[in-house]
Amino acid sequence: MKIGLLFCLSFLFLGSTNAQEWRDSVQAARNLYKQGEYEKAIKKYNAAQKIAPENIDLSVETAQSAMKLRDFKTAEKFYKESIYNEKDAYQKSLKTRNLGNSQLAQKKYDEAIETYKDALRMNPKDEKSRYSMSEAIRRKKKDEQEQQKNKDQNQNKDQDQDQQNKKDQKDQQDQQQKNQNGQNSQKNKEGDKSEEGDQDPSQGGGKDSDNKSKLSNKKVDKMLDDLMKQESFTRQKGRGEMGEKNTTKSGKDW
Secondary structure (H helix, E strand, O other), rough: HHHHHHHHHHHHHHHHHHHHHHHHHHHHHHHHHHHHHHHHHHHHHHHHHHOOOOOOOOOHHHHHHHOOOOOOOHHHHHHHHHHHHOOOHHHHHHHHHHHHHHHHHHHOHHHHHHHHHHHHHHOOOOOOHHHHHHHHHHHHHHHHHHHHHHHHHHHHHHHHHHHHHHHHHHHHHHHHHHHHHHHHHHHHHHHHHHHHHHHOOOHHOOHHHHHHHHHHHHHHHHHHHHHHHHHHHHHHHHHHHHHHHHHHHHHHOO
16 A cells, blocks of 8 residues: 555656656747747757657747748648647648748748648638738749749850850861961962972973073074174185285386
8 A cells, every 4th residue: 555655656756747847848948949049949849849748749839940940841840740730620720821831931832832722721711821822823933934034044045155156166167278278379389389490401491491592592693693794704804915915016116
């Protein structure tokens, strides 16, 4: 009898101690939330939840701390837990709306829209859910327009770049062709000079060579004519002198 009584008293004492402990943890978490220490508050809420009675759900407060911390993914997780544990339809609709808010903050527009629809099915008079759903639809449309605009701009940039690449390639080909033509022209000129310099003098040297040959022949002819005239003149002079000598010898002028 005494042993049973002591066991009951010990159980009550432990239960009272545990109850006080989780209450203190919850109060500490709430104080941290008020002070803006949201990360520490989340840790305290998690610790308090582990020792709290089964009917105590701290997931909403934990999710709110995560929302303040802008950790929307963590908030989404705890809001889903709060919806799962909620039995009251009205409270469940409010928590569903909060879940939609966490999804909207992550730009999960399609999921947020469906979540707001679920909240409105549970509570058709919830104007906040209705407004939030309209906002999700508006943001989705705006985001799609911006994505399409960026896509069009990227396509235009790609097209401009392709055109520029084609132009650069054509300019390069034109320059290569120009250089090739210049090289061929230079080779042709060098070939012509080489042919002129390699011609056999005995075979003539073209028009210039013919003209030089003609000039040389004329000089030779002239020189021959001059020599013949000189020789003829010399002969005539010699004959004249001979005649004068003969006259002197044969005739006496006395």
